[in-house]
Amino acid sequence: MVTAVIIPILILYFYWITKKEKVRQRRKWEVLDHVRLEARLHGTITDLRTVKKRYYHEMYMMVTTIRLQTNDRTVPVVLRQPFTQDWKEINLHSGNDVLVEGQWEKDMFIAGSIKKS
Secondary structure, eight states, X not given: OHHHHHHHHHHHHHHHHHHHHHHHHHHHHHTTTOOOOOEEXXXXXXXXXXXXXXEETTEXXXXXXXXXXXXXXXXXXEEEEEOOTTOOOOOOOTTOEEEEEEEEETTEEEEEEEEEO
């Protein structure tokens, strides 16, 4: 008798937790490309790669990794964007001079905006 009551309660509880987690992850995914613009880098693109990665269950993100040659060093720059139906690849190529705004995360620069200069 106790089992007939406890098991459905546990199932509903874990269902509720899962739905709450999915909503939380979707909110984080939607603002994935919103980065604080605290710093700027100016340089030339030496390498550019874009890959599609799974973010959470059916949500994907596009990660663009750029090697940026500044005056004194080469900096890895990462641009993360949620993958949606209207996603468009950025129009950049090796050799382009760009201005990147974003924030530092250890030795990697997380881009919020990339503009050709």
